[in-house]
Amino acid sequence: MFDQILQFLITGMTTGAIYALVALGFTIIYNASDVVNFAQGEFVMMGAMSTIFLAAGDNGLPIPLAAATSVVLVICVGILLQRFAIAPARGASVVTTIIITIGASIFLRGVALVIWGKDIQAMAHFSGEIPIHIGNATLLPQNLWVMGGTALMVLGVHYFFHHTMQGKAILACSYNRDAANLMGINVGLMMLVAYGLSALLGAMAGILVTPISFTSYDAGVMLGLKGFSAAILGGMGNPMGAVVGGLLLGLIESLAAGLISSGYKDAIGFIILLLVLFIRPSGLMGRRSSDRV
Amino acid sequence: MKRIKGLIILAIILIALPILFPNNYFITVVGTAVALHAVLAISLNLLMGYAGQISLGHAAFFGIGAYSSAILTTQHQWNPLLSIGAGMLITGIIAFVIARPILKLKGHYLAMATLGFGIIVSIILVQAGNFTGGPDGLSDIPPLALFGWTISSDFHWYVVMSTVLLLIVWLVNNLIDSRSGRALRALHGSEVAAEMMGINTTSVKTNVFVLSALIASFVGSLFAHQQAFISPDSFSFFFSIELVTMVVLGGLASTYGAIFGALVLTFLPELLVVFEDYEVMVFGGILMLMMIFMPQGLFVALENLISRLYRNYFNPPLPVPASDGENHDVA
Amino acid sequence: MTLLKVEGLLKSFGGVTAIADLDFEVPEGVVYSIIGPNGAGKTTLFNMLSGIYIPDEGSISLNGKDMVGLSPHKIARSGVARTFQNLQIFFNMSVLENVLVGCHLRIKENLISTALRLPMAVREEAKAKQWAIDALNFCGLGEYISSPSDALSYGVLKRMEIARALAMKPSIIMMDEPAAGLNDTETAEMLSLIRRISESGITVLLVEHNMNLVMQVSDRVLVLDYGSRLAEGSTEEIQNNPQVIAAYLGTDTNDGVIGTKTGGSHYAV
CATH class of the missing domain: 3.40.50.300 (P-loop containing nucleotide triphosphate hydrolases)
Structure with a gap:
């Protein structure tokens, strides 16, 4: 029993780490531009897909190079999304921006479908598939890659927002856009940086987890939605809350899938989402939201 | 009078189409789908357009209605008419229970909560295989019979769905222009002021949420009987989004706009079939572009365009409306 | 007292x-x-x-x-009726409709007769309209009865809020x-x-x-x-x-x- 639970925890931490990255990316965009980016999951899918295809075949790039190129590509997608879909609709209502980002997610999925087709794609593990045993539970090296990579990126994001001028400038924009503008911050540029950063996190998440979970053109949908649930669980707009929410959601899902029913695994995430919204809409770590009267 | 005029025009169009194009697939099958989507969009518009409450989970109520009817008629041999009522009862109870906690939320939070609800329902439809048939859905749903008349052909369904559409348009427009309808719209304008006029905003929100769910459930049942086969795909998160898009595309708070939105979004996939593999991409692209460039809706944009053309080509430019002589300073 | x-x-x-x-x-x-x-x-x-x-x-x-x-x-x-320091106008409605909302508690409504627009509902609606028009005239807003509310000046809107409150009697x-x-x-x-x-x-x-x-x-x-x-x-x-x-x-x-x-x-x- 203990081993079994340990196994669930390992699985949960791994998925949770991915949720955390998606939630973090989502939070960065939400904070910077007040937009709920439904295309967040597509960043993940595109990162994974393009890495697989850049590395494929005899003339394929080595994985690190393919991954790096993919990340740059996805960052460009994020920047283009901001520049051509979000920025022109500034000031639009919540519903309008939601439909725009959903439109963007469908569009990106459509692009992926055209370029890469409908098949499920696999990616080679970074450092082999020899399992590490902890009691009777097993851990793949890739699990460590996911957790370690996530930890590094979370630390990086934290450093960026608290110790660099650019990061602080984005924070300033999210607190008060007009004041930031008056202080000489190039708000437009900061928005691009925020979307680029968010895309980077998504792409990295996709590259890290795909050896374990596979990917396909529509793999981003559920991941994106789970990321939102995680962000709300942690407290909408709170980056560290997003990370905690992601890990927690991954763990709960994995335990529930193992102990209750695997079919309802996905439903559990959304039931938690509803419960959080009903009982404590500000989330576990959020301030009391002003969005609610 | 304006209220009746729109309804008459709509009725004329609905009657004229099958006469002008007899035995036409587009008219009967797609026309029925448009009418069905239009009713759904109108019901969602009550909630979103008039009362100002977003819902990204409307397909769930449509699905609950459809599955209630399908399960009761196939597994328990209920009379279809009775099963429609039972479906509405079930939907009404569910909607009533979740309305209060959900409608306390606003903006993105409300969007997320309704989205979560919709996804939970669609997961249950897939997972509760014993009742719902799982991902394969349910088939052999008996047709609907009204007073001994069995609704079977595509044309029959066109007639039924068009009638339902006309009826709903009439009822909703009557409602919107009444005390209750104004209470709804007041809620959208200013909740505080609405409360101060004696409107119980919590109960108005709950009522409109339940009403909109009931309409969706009703057409959901009709859909099940019409198709004779249903599967969870028809009630997914994506369909909820499509419904929201219909409403926004038509222009919020416009019943005829919602019909227009339903028309565009129902025909679009039919037209996009020619793009084959590019269909998904083109659909997403169109969705984005329309919302970026016509956020107040295609219907309103078209209306403006037509009235501008009309003015330019058929009339001399209108004189600038005379000022009312009272130049109030705005503080 | x-x-x-x-x-x-x-x-x-x-x-x-x-x-x-x-x-x-x-x-x-x-x-x-x-x-x-x-x-x-x-x-x-x-x-x-x-x-x-x-x-x-x-x-x-x-x-x-x-x-x-x-x-x-x-x-x-x-x-009790009130107006607001920061105007709370129902901008999605016309001036008349704004004031009709003020009549909310005075209108007797039966949902069925309203939905079917039976003569009873029509009569009640006409009565309410008259109350609203009276309130608007009382506040000197007779000329704005059919205007949309989002096209009016601040001063007019302030008086409209008062008319709306007065319509509550x-x-x-x-x-x-x-x-x-x-x-x-x-x-x-x-x-x-x-x-x-x-x-x-x-x-x-x-x-x-x-x-x-x-x-x-x-x-x-x-x-x-x-x-x-x-x-x-x-x-x-x-x-x-x-x-x-x-x-x-x-x-x-x-x-x-x-x-x-x-x-x-x-x-x-």
């Missing part, structure tokens, strides 16, 4: 006291003004009287009936700074409107910064300072109250100084 009675009212926000142990009584049929510098707690008081905030302590009674803890729509039901109307942002002509119109409202038998509770208007229209005045009562009495008593003069000259010199009252005579309507 006392219409509104407030006793020991207390409200604080996160340790900051907005209203501290306030008592006052509003007799029926008067124009009762509440004045005080910005931040004195006037709007907070209005929000408690209308049920938007719940007081921490104290009682509010209307016609002897306890109002504390009732939600705003229940308070509205007992005959309230026993008391609370007006939160009705003259703020209005020019001289509009302020004079507002003054005469408040008088007409009072003459029609409705008790007026007024929060206003324009001292000329307050002194001309009020029967009694309550002066708030830091959420507590500085003085209360007739306009004359207030004008001669040394504490009031000190508070006003000491804290807020450019905002409706009491001494300018003599200059207000040309506003007389």
